[in-house]
Amino acid sequence: MTSAHPHRSVLYVPAANEKALAKIPDLPADAIILDLEDAVAPDQKAAARNSLVRFFEKRPNKRLIIRINAMSTPWGVDDLAAARACKPDAILLPKVDSPRDILETDDALDEGDAPKRIRLWAMIETPKAMMNIGAIAGLGRDRAARLACLVAGTNDLAKDTGIRMTPDRRYLMPALSQMVMAARAGNLTVLDGVSNNFRDLDAFAVECREASNMGFDGKTLIHPAQIDPANSAFAPSDEDVAQAQAIVDAFAADPTQGVIQINGRMIERLHLAQAEALLAARID
Ligand SMILES: CC(C)(COP(=O)(O)OP(=O)(O)OC[C@H]1O[C@@H](n2cnc3c(N)ncnc32)[C@H](O)[C@@H]1OP(=O)(O)O)[C@@H](O)C(=O)NCCC(=O)NCCSC(=O)C[C@H](O)C(=O)O
Numbered sequence: 001m002t003s004a005h006p007h008r009s010v011l012y013v014p015a016a017n018e019k020a021l022a023k024i025p026d027l028p029a030d031a032i033i034l035d036l037e038d039a040v041a042p043d044q045k046a047a048a049r050n051s052l053v054r055f056f057e058k059r060p061n062k063r064l065i066i067r068i069n070a071m072s073t074p075w076g077v078d079d080l081a082a083a084r085a086c087k088p089d090a091i092l093l094p095k096v097d098s099p100r101d102i103l104e105t106d107d108a109l110d111e112g113d114a115p116k117r118i119r120l121w122a123m124i125e126t127p128k129a130m131m132n133i134g135a136i137a138g139l140g141r142d143r144a145a146r147l148a149c150l151v152a153g154t155n156d157l158a159k160d161t162g163i164r165m166t167p168d169r170r171y172l173m174p175a176l177s178q179m180v181m182a183a184r185a186g187n188l189t190v191l192d193g194v195s196n197n198f199r200d201l202d203a204f205a206v207e208c209r210e211a212s213n214m215g216f217d218g219k220t221l222i223h224p225a226q227i228d229p230a231n232s233a234f235a236p237s238d239e240d241v242a243q244a245q246a247i248v249d250a251f252a253a254d255p256t257q258g259v260i261q262i263n264g265r266m267i268e269r270l271h272l273a274q275a276e277a278l279l280a281a282r283i284d
């Protein structure tokens with residue numbers, strides 16, 4: 001993981017839903033995405049934007065991300081202006097096709113007085129984004145750019161490609177793995193897409209563990225009931241922690257070694273670095 005903050009559970013909350021907005025301060029999600037895009041009907045866009053601005057006037061102590069509508073839509077420009085004024089932790093851009101989409105928004109933010117601390121997150125959910133994924137993620141290596149996170153948009157990706165969303169997600173896997181690879185190359189956080197079937201929490205827990213095994217930092221969520229299973233699945237298990245501690249202890253006992261064995265397994269110093277990172281990222 002590249003960010004200092006955990007991103008195990010990142011919940012979408014429709015900005016038009018006042019009742020859902022009111023729940024945010026009490027939700028144990030690592031971050032919240034306030035959505036102006038797909039969760040808001042076209043004739044509700046302006047009202048949702050206004051309610052978002054009111055929400056930020058009494059900002060809760062949470063990591064908050066605003067998903068705006070694409071700049072090519074009738075709402076994009078007004079959304080970006082409102083989001084900039086709200087000063088969220090990040091602005092999430094939907095339907096990103098290429099690095100240009102991100103750089104243009106970065107420039108537009110710079111035109112105002114928005115400090116660089118407002119980061120940009122990018123939805124990866126179009127076939128063009130998949131073709132340009134290396135170049136998009138490469139922006140994460142540019143310290144002057146704001147890009148911090150890639151977010152899988154599996155519903156749009158399925159819609160635009162014809163990939164069938166089966167319960168085991170087997171046909172989506174190649175695209176999801178590409179996102180993880182690109183994010184790591186670009187030093188970015190990367191989040192798995194949502195599970196639409198929010199009532200089946202057993203299936204959800206399996207999907208979270210799979211995403212964790214694939215290398216994702218966390219999962220985007222649509223319902224509060226998904227928060228606890230995601231927090232558990234993306235936290236290291238007791239066994240992971242014990243193994244990591246054993247590696248750290250073994251090298252501490254003999255710091256001159258380059259390679260050792262623990263219980264019949266070869267352990268190199270690269271595993272020490274991995275173990276130290278795991279222990280440092282633990283949330284008690
Ligand atoms: C899916 C939902 C419409 C279901 O809502 P509802 O029918 O109200 O469910 P419940 O009765 O079980 O809700 C129980 C209470 O919890 C509150 N609630 C529900 N969802 C949220 C939420 N996301 N945040 C906060 N609070 C929430 C309800 O208000 C109930 O409260 P109460 O009545 O007081 O008990 C709904 O869950 C929902 O709208 N979810 C978010 C949908 C969304 O944001 N979609 C857009 C993002 S997904 C996407 O676009 C991904 C990507 O772009 C892609 O392409 O894949």
Ligand SMILES: [Mg+2]
Nearest residue numbers: 038125153156
């Ligand atoms: Mg989408």
